[in-house]
Amino acid sequence: MRLTSRVAPAALAVAALLLGVLPAQAQARPDRTPDRSPDRVTAGGRTFIADGQGRALQWRGFNLADKNSRGAKAFADIHEYDLKDMAARGFNLARLAFFWDDLEPTPGHYDRGYLTKMRRILDWADRYHIKVILDAHQDVYGPHFGSRGIPDWATRDEGLPFWPIPDDWFSEYFEPSVQTAFDHLYKDADLRAAHARMWMTVAAALGRHPALLGYDLMNEPFAKFLEGEDLPAAAARFEATELTELWNRLARAIRLVDHRSWVFVEPTVIVGVGVPTRMGRIDDPHAGYAPHFYETAMETGADYDPGGTFIPAYEAAISDYPTRHRMPVIVGEWGGNPYVPHASQFVTDMTASQDRFSSGWTWWQWCRGGGYCFLDQAGAVKPNARLLVQPYARAVAGDPLAFAYDPATRTYTLTFRTRDNAAGPTRITVPRDTYPGGYRVAIQGGKAHWDGNGQTVSVSTHGRAGATYRLTISPR
Numbered sequence: 001m002r003l004t005s006r007v008a009p010a011a012l013a014v015a016a017l018l019l020g021v022l023p024a025q026a027q028a029r030p031d032r033t034p035d036r037s038p039d040r041v042t043a044g045g046r047t048f049i050a051d052g053q054g055r056a057l058q059w060r061g062f063n064l065a066d067k068n069s070r071g072a073k074a075f076a077d078i079h080e081y082d083l084k085d086m087a088a089r090g091f092n093l094a095r096l097a098f099f100w101d102d103l104e105p106t107p108g109h110y111d112r113g114y115l116t117k118m119r120r121i122l123d124w125a126d127r128y129h130i131k132v133i134l135d136a137h138q139d140v141y142g143p144h145f146g147s148r149g150i151p152d153w154a155t156r157d158e159g160l161p162f163w164p165i166p167d168d169w170f171s172e173y174f175e176p177s178v179q180t181a182f183d184h185l186y187k188d189a190d191l192r193a194a195h196a197r198m199w200m201t202v203a204a205a206l207g208r209h210p211a212l213l214g215y216d217l218m219n220e221p222f223a224k225f226l227e228g229e230d231l232p233a234a235a236a237r238f239e240a241t242e243l244t245e246l247w248n249r250l251a252r253a254i255r256l257v258d259h260r261s262w263v264f265v266e267p268t269v270i271v272g273v274g275v276p277t278r279m280g281r282i283d284d285p286h287a288g289y290a291p292h293f294y295e296t297a298m299e300t301g302a303d304y305d306p307g308g309t310f311i312p313a314y315e316a317a318i319s320d321y322p323t324r325h326r327m328p329v330i331v332g333e334w335g336g337n338p339y340v341p342h343a344s345q346f347v348t349d350m351t352a353s354q355d356r357f358s359s360g361w362t363w364w365q366w367c368r369g370g371g372y373c374f375l376d377q378a379g380a381v382k383p384n385a386r387l388l389v390q391p392y393a394r395a396v397a398g399d400p401l402a403f404a405y406d407p408a409t410r411t412y413t414l415t416f417r418t419r420d421n422a423a424g425p426t427r428i429t430v431p432r433d434t435y436p437g438g439y440r441v442a443i444q445g446g447k448a449h450w451d452g453n454g455q456t457v458s459v460s461t462h463g464r465a466g467a468t469y470r471l472t473i474s475p476r
Contacts, residue, residue: 043399059360214262274313
C-alpha cells in the first residue's frame with residue numbers, strides 16, 4: 001500500500017519544488033509564525049531544551065536501528081520490550097533510524113506500511129515515557145553502493161566505477177562515484193525537491209505524535225572533494241555552503257507541516273578529529289546540534305588510550321558553534337567496543353566529557369550481540385556497558401550550572417540555580433542498578449525538600465529566584 005501523506009500530493013510536490021529551486025529569500029514560509037514560547041534554557045555555557053514548565057531537560061538513551069530488514073520486514077528487529085527495558089534502566093531517549101530507500105521505493109510513492117511501523121514504535125516509546133528523534137540514516141549514500149539510505153532512483157554517479165572495501169567501509173565515502181552522487185543530491189533541482197518532499201511526508205504523518213522530540217535531518221553528511229582539497233578543506237567549504245543550505249532547506253520544508261518539533265543538524269565527521277565546524281546559522285527557532293563522538297583509533301580496532309588527546313581536542317572543537325547559536329547539543333552517536341582492555345575508562349571518560357558540553361546522548365546502539373551492542377546475545381548488559389547506567393537530572397527547575405557522576409564512588413552531583421519562570425520539581429533519575437543497596441540525598445542551599453519514588457528523586461525548592469542549590473546522591 002502507498003501513501004503520499006495527510007497533506008495533498010499536489011501541495012507536497014509544489015512546496016518541495018519551490019524549496020528545491022528558489023533562493024532562500026523567495027522560498028515558501030510557514031503559514032503561521034512558529035511557536036516562540038520559551039523552549040530553551042541557556043546556563044553554564046550551554047543550552048538545554050525546556051519543557052512546558054520551563055525546566056531544563058537532559059537526555060540519555062540509545063540508537064535503535066535495523067539495517068538488515070527491508071521492505072515488508074522493515075524494523076523487524078525492534079520490539080516493544082526494547083523500549084520497555086530502556087525505560088526500566090532509566091533512559092528517556094531513542095534515536096530511531098529510518099531509511100529513505102524503504103520509505104519511498106519509487107519516486108513520489110510512499111510506503112504506508114513503513115510509516116505505520118514507525119508510528120507503532122513511537123507508540124511504544126510514548127507508553128514508556130521515552131522521546132524519539134527520527135534519524136534519516138544513510139551509510140555510503142545508499143543501496144546503489146551496497147548500503148542503506150538514499151534510494152537508488154535518487155543516485156546519480158555519472159557512471160563512475162565503485163569498488164567496495166569490506167574491511168574499511170568508511171573509505172568507500174572517498175570513491176568518486178559516491179562523492180558524485182552526494183553532489184547531485186545537493187545540486188540537482190529535482191533531487192533537492194524530492195529530499196524536501198520526503199521530509200514533509202514524514203513530518204506530516206508523524207509530527208503530532210506525543211513521543212516525537214524531533215528530526216535528525218541526515219546521518220553523517222558527506223560531499224564531493226574539489227581538485228587539490230584534503231578532507232579538512234573540503235569539509236570546511238562544504239559545511240559553510242552546501243551543508244548549511246541543505247539544513248535550512250530541509251528545515252523550511254518541515255515547517256510547512258510541523259511547527260513544534262526540533263530539527264537536529266550534524267556537522268561532517270571531521271569534528272571527530274578536533275576540527276571545528278564551519279557551518280553557518282540554521283535559521284530555525286527549534287534547531288539543535290547533533291554531532292557524533294567516535295574515537296578514531298578505536299574505530300579501527302585499537303584500544304582506548306586514557307592518556308590521549310582525543311577528548312580534549314574534541315571538546316575544544318565542538319563547543320563554539322552551539323554556544324554561539326544557542327543550540328542544545330544532543331550527541332546523536334557515540335560508542336566503542338566494550339571488550340577492549342580500557343573499555344571501562346573509555347565509557348567513564350566519554351560520559352564525563354558529555355556532561356561537560358552536551359545536554360544528552362544516544363549510544364550506538366541498543367541491540368543484542370557483538371560489536372557496540374549494549375546487550376549480549378542472551379540479553380544481559382555487557383560488563384563495561386553497565387557504566388552507561390548513571391543518575392542524571394532529566395528535568396531541572398532552573399539553570400543547570402554543573403553536573404557529574406563519579407563511578408568510582410557512585411556519587412552524583414548537580415548544581416543548579418532557581419529561575420522565576422521554571423515551575424515544578426527537579427527530577428533526577430536514579431537507576432536501580434546504580435544503587436542496589438539504596439542511596440542517600442544531601443542538598444545544600446536554601447529551603448528544599450526531596451522525596452524518592454522508585455527510580456526518581458524529586459526536589460522541590462522554596463524561596464526566591466536566583467538561589468543556588470547543590471544536590472548530592474551517594475550510596476547509603
